[in-house]
Amino acid sequence: xxxxxxxxxxxxxxxPRGQVMSYGEVAKQAGYPGAARAVxxxxxxxxxxxxxxxxxxxxxGRAGRYNRGDANKIELLRNEGVKL
DNA sequence: TAGCTGACGCAAA
DNA sequence: ATTTGCGCCAGCT
Numbered sequence: 624x625x626x627x628x629x630x631x632x633x634x635x636x637x638x639p640r641g642q643v644m645s646y647g648e649v650a651k652q653a654g655y656p657g658a659a660r661a662v663x664x665x666x667x668x669x670x671x672x673x674x675x676x677x678x679x680x681x682x683x684g685r686a687g688r689y690n691r692g693d694a695n696k697i698e699l700l701r702n703e704g705v706k707l
Numbered sequence: 708t709a710g711c712t713g714a715c716g717c718a719a720a
Numbered sequence: 721a722t723t724t725g726c727g728c729c730a731g732c733t
Contacts, residue, residue: 627730646715650729661730663714668731681715688714696714 638678645682
């Protein structure tokens with residue numbers, strides 16, 4: 624695993640329930656400012672449930688995509704009380 | 708090593 | 721409010 628993924632996964636894992644963070648924010652917190660796209664690529668390849676990748680949304684507030692279906696992602700966020 | 712890709716971001720039209 | 725174009729970074733071919 625790359626240093627990059629370790630950091631990113633750690634940050635995403637730390638996102639509390641009911642809260643969301645943009646890809647750009649995650650990248651920044653991970654120590655790789657500007658690597659928003661790379662973060663997305665990583666999430667795409669990550670199937671670990673211990674990483675709430677559905678809490679990572681776009682900077683414009685929209686949900687973005689999800690490996691289990693975009694609609695499902697929105698559902699999950701709703702269950703956590705995240706307003707769309 | 709060089710080029711292509713994509714769960715993004717943002718300014719401009 | 722929308723759509724378009726360009727930049728961005730890590731990963732894979």
